[in-house]
Amino acid sequence: MRDIATMMRLDWTTTKLHTIWWILGLADLVLVVLGVFLANTRFLMLGAVAGMASSALMMPFVGSQQHGLEGMLALLPLRRRTVVWGHYGYALSLVAALVLNFAVVDGVTGLIRPTEANFSRTLGVAAGVFFFFALTTAIEYPMLLKWGFERAPFAVYGTLFGLCAVLGLVAYLDPFAQLPVWPTVAMGLVGLLVVLGGSLMISLHVYETREI
Amino acid sequence: MTERLNVLGLAKTYPEFALGPLTFDLPAGYIMGLIGPNGAGKTTTLRLLLDMAQPSAGEFTLNGAQTADARQQARDDLGAMLDSTTLPDVWTVKDIDDNMHRLFRRWDSQQFMELVAQFDINPKTMYRRLSKGTQNKVNLAVALSHHAKLLILDEPMAGLDPIARDELRQLLQAYIQAGDASVLLSSHLTDDLAQFADYLLYLIHGEQRFFGETDTLLNRYLLVQGGSSELTAALEDHGLGLRQTSVGFSLLLPTTDQALAAGLVTSTPDLDTLMIYLGKRGEDHA
């Protein structure tokens, strides 16, 4: 457990996020101000979150050298399975943090300017974004772990493209209007866990014998 | 006697290149040099030992661990540096120190900072802004700073001036002083190596040409020189790396055949000369 936390921490420190937290805070402030005085900034924020999430998710695999940081990981007392668990932990905690940030900013904006507020909708959107990027992780990570970023950029962009297309389709068809809320959410959650679990298993297997 | 490395029939096959089988041992407290022409498979060998690639055949024990997973967990006892070793782009020396402290059980901060100073590394520069040579030095400093029982270094001397090479040699000899830790290093600077390496592993074109004590290899051949008319058929047959010029010939002769060179100029070749005559393919006969 402790080793997984160590690995997650490594992934976090190798992205540049930890050096630009203050920029994020500033951006939040600006967004609140904009949200209060202008109209809906929700989509702006979603765009920003989506952009950050998709690039940050790949950070552990991208580096100035081949294979990102695997040259270093091979020399550390971390088992390959620990590395995989750590990557997943990093991805989910990253998305959760960004989504939480979005929800908080949206909520604060809503408090200051109640006319635009719709908390359940905020929560719904936040959950949806989390769901979307958890799915992205589940699809991308086994491919990145098997081939590395240099050899699988198509995997990454193709996934995002594909999922966005599916999202568009779902939004168009809008089946959610017909379905009961809580059972759908529960099923969605279970489905997500199953997909993530399967993805993790594939990744563990794939990375065990990966050549660095 | 404890052995830091125990390799049996290790081999790796790629489409364009085949390595092995390799069989050798490195006891605790000694230095082994891995030598051979470019492309001989030195780096591939080290990558196999570091479990960065899986062998096609054979097995090995490193610091007593026989499986890849066990070896990975015992990385506290291993310090390594390859050309492909990297550290995160944004880390400075301080970041490295802080993180390695958490990652290695016996991380020696003082040792690390001393090496950083000795290698003239700017502690405030981000890793990605350092030159490749300096990056290598940083990686070397990390490898040397957590009291590992085995060091595996790929061309650590490359790019260093003679003074720096001498300092590194001193560091490595000090490292094995207690008789417990061992060093395996590959190098092109073979004359330096012949001096202080206890064992040599010599690869030519993926094959293990020699493994054993340095002196054994050096005494295995004689350098024979003479006039063109003195080149007998027997000499040509038994000799290696024949060179003929307008002023005579020279070749390597196995010491066991030295009777064939009676009356000619013979000498014990130094390691560089030996490797030059054995060449890229180590051809036995013309």
Added chain:
Amino acid sequence: MRIVIQNRSQLPIYQQIIDQIQAAILSGDLQPGTLLPSIRGLAKDLQISVITTTRAYHDLEQAGLVQNVQGKGTYVQAQDPALLREQTLRQVEAGLQAALDAAKIGQIPPATVHEMLDSLIAAGGDDHD
């Protein structure tokens, strides 16, 4: 303690070490009971391999000149005086024989050789050119 090795010499390094330590022991520069540098310490000081110094000390032990005590180090052995005398006699004989050979080549008569020997002894035997 003095050991100086030459890398480029035709004489193997371990042999150079043996020769120098042996000479020091026989001449009395290294007294019996003296602790020699450790095998590893010597290797580091001379910048050579541990196997080389190990071999030198091993051969010296075989020749009865030193003794390796487990856990403590390598000590200079007391030499058998009769043996030492025997060795020294042989060295003197070899030196004299070399002088006679040279005299024969230069056709110097034995009487002259005797005179030279006497005058050298009279001068105290310390007259080195």
